[in-house]
Amino acid sequence: MTTGILTFHDGINYGAFCQVYSLYSYLRSQGLDVQVLNYKNPGFEERERQCFILPGNAELTARNMRKMALFEEAHSLLNMTPRLRSQEDLARHAFDAVVVGSDEVWNFSTELIGFDPVYFSHGVQAERLVSYAPSFGTVNAGDAIPDAVCEGIRRFSSISVRDANASRVVQGITGTAAPIVLDPTFLTDLSAQAVLPEEKDYILVYGFFTPPMVESIRAYARKTGKKTVALGYYREWCDVNRDIITPFEWLGYFMQSDCVVTTMFHGMIYSILNRKPFCMFMTDYRRNKVGTLLDDAGLAHAIAGEHDDPAAVLSGHFDYAAAYASIDAKRAFSRQYLAQALGLPL
Template identity: 35%
Template sequence: MTIPRKIGVLTFHRCINYGSYWQARCLIEGLRGMGHEAVLLDHYSPAINRREWRCALDPLLPTKSSVFDRLQYAVKTRRFLNALEALPRSARFELDDPSSLGRWDLVIVGSDEVWNGRHPWYGGHALFYGHGVQAVRLVAYAASFGSQSASDYLPSALVEGLRTFSCISVRDANSVAIAANVLGQRPETVFDPCLLFPPLLGRPQSSAEDPYIAVYGHGFSAGFAQAIRDFAHATGHRLVSIGYRNSWTHEQFLQADPGDFARVLASATAVVTNFFHGCVFALINKKPFACETSSYRANKVTDLLALLSADAHLITERSNYAQVQSLLQTPLEPEISGRLHSLRARSQRFLERALEP
């Protein structure tokens, strides 16, 4: 029998980013579905918000967005903020002063790059390492060091914060290596909350009459973009860019809110991405997909696909048009579904153990 717990989730829920929103929402909804009183710990920083919003209005820097695109990104930002307001949250508190937060049965830190010291504005913030958090138990679920290298220095105060966690799980091999190095014990690898508690959005619309390929990300290489264009032309597909402008696609859906993002990927014929959650939502919806690697997201993307034995979906400079064509018109391998099932069960077991009184 589940004993209801008062749970706070500490993550980057204020980022104007589809992955940040959905992993926060899926974890909250999953915990509530398990019978717990779970809310997002609503940290707030005017300085960080300004930086986040500036990035949201001009996300392709150093390439400047046009005035028209900035207006579209402003609509997207407002829609994100409205979606955030609808999520269960604690009373708002200052990021640098969590003293008003009160005491919790359990605080779960994670489901994002919460320990990435290279994050442009949250990097190395002590709160995400447990400092100032008042909880009977402190747990890390699917936390990540992101693009931070195992050779990077981690201040002793942050290491001591990590030692206060009752149990730690991470979502990629790089984070396993860093945590094992500084703590002397190997953490468990678990799924991103979107894969553990997939969002329920109803039946996706069929794209059979007007087929399209969803494009999620930016900064794609010219060769990869041309291969996708050639494939779309040969097969009669539109290319719909979701959330960011990609000038080589047929359609730009820049103002998409988190719900739009999930529905567009669920109804697409296939997914093209260089983002972690582009892969995640393709996997959730069992869509053919191709992911181009990028240096900033290499750790989490490559580790996720390696975990699922789906490395073939990674595209590099050595890939050719035939590989891209094959990936976008071939159903996902049955072995991937089997691995998803077993790793989802393993992640569920970890979370259940972590929630025990």
């Protein structure tokens, strides 16, 4: 069965790479002929370029270019179509099935991406349209939903989502709440491909932090005597910076960390996958995305507010035995959903 994946596949973003690579690897392990739709609308492409190519900052641009080269090498592991930039381009590539997701592909309100009907199936040529773990991000149930979104979602033969908010949004469109599945990073174990770092005994720092968060993280590091390692983004206030690394080196830093402080969805995910104590500083942007998994796994105590002390969170009890009782059941459900949606043997 020819199976396409439509998601945010080629951004310079570690979590985005891991989610598409995990889904791609899992579907291939099920015997499917998988190809990633190498789609990005021109506006998204240009706005993304402007985030990394900064005419007024040659040093940061050079660092970004080095990181982009590493991601280009990682993306070469994916079997991709030629670059597609329009619905007309998409129409020339037909599949038995196309899986849309995961990530915030259904968040039509972001300035970076813009409203793009393609992620809601417009222009996609497939006998089966399947969504797997998309999120609406900051779009809430009860918000005004564009007609093109509603029309596109009603075309799907199978719909699943990643969080409770997205399930409610779908219910408002179709009349039926969508089942909630795990992010695809839970479907494929990438640990064998991870590259472990030389550093040990460190607090992993991943995300974007306000001054009060920074001060509390530094205070915790002083209290514990551990160094801070900034991952993925340069942070001058950290002891060590590892912002120009491959996705597989990124995975290794999670595996070898003592604990994690993050504001990012996949920072939370890989803390859980590696059973690490973690502090998830909550932001309004990510509130809809992270709450469902943490509540279901009994890990909501890992959430902190901007002015909270991460020490109180990180010193708490992380009952991963109980968490994985929930996660393993949800993983089995997620795999069953994909099998049924794609017509695979159960």
